[in-house]
Amino acid sequence: QVQLVESGGGLVQAGGSLGLSCAASGRTFTGRAMGWFRQAPGKEREFVAAISWSGPITYYAASVKGRFTISGDNAKNTISLQMNSLKPEDTGVYYCAASRSGGLYSGRDTYQYWGQGTQVTVSS
Numbered sequence: 001q002v003q004l005v006e007s008g009g010g011l012v013q014a015g016g017s018l019g020l021s022c023a024a025s026g027r028t029f030t031g032r033a034m035g036w037f038r039q040a041p042g043k044e045r046e047f048v049a050a051i052s053w054s055g056p057i058t059y060y061a062a063s064v065k066g067r068f069t070i071s072g073d074n075a076k077n078t079i080s081l082q083m084n085s086l087k088p089e090d091t092g093v094y095y096c097a098a099s100r101s102g103g104l105y106s107g108r109d110t111y112q113y114w115g116q117g118t119q120v121t122v123s124s
Helices: none
Strands: 003-007 010-013 018-025 033-039 046-052 057-060 068-073 078-083 092-099 118-123
Touching: 003 092, 018 033, 018 092, 018 118, 033 068, 033 078, 046 068, 046 078, 057 068
Parallel strands: 010 118
Antiparallel strands: 003 018, 018 078, 033 046, 033 092, 046 057, 068 078, 092 118
């Protein structure tokens, strides 16, 4: 079975930076894309960024474009998310996800595998 593990969450002041990492493992896993989603209490889980291994090509939510950068290594099935100029509204649990099928890069149902999440808190 595929396993995803996130790391790098923490507490940071507004305007600061934080880096997240995710590693996917599984002897039968062949991913087409990986991405990051986030969720705050009482809110829907929302798309943050994704990387398609066809290219590779990266995608970003409008709310983070220009501030966050996603990168990855297809051979190792790992991705990172560098978050700069953080805002309080960036606070939430960040989830790493992996997809082995095609679909909308920002759609939750595109991804079959999910990590347990890592908390990111941005204080003002």
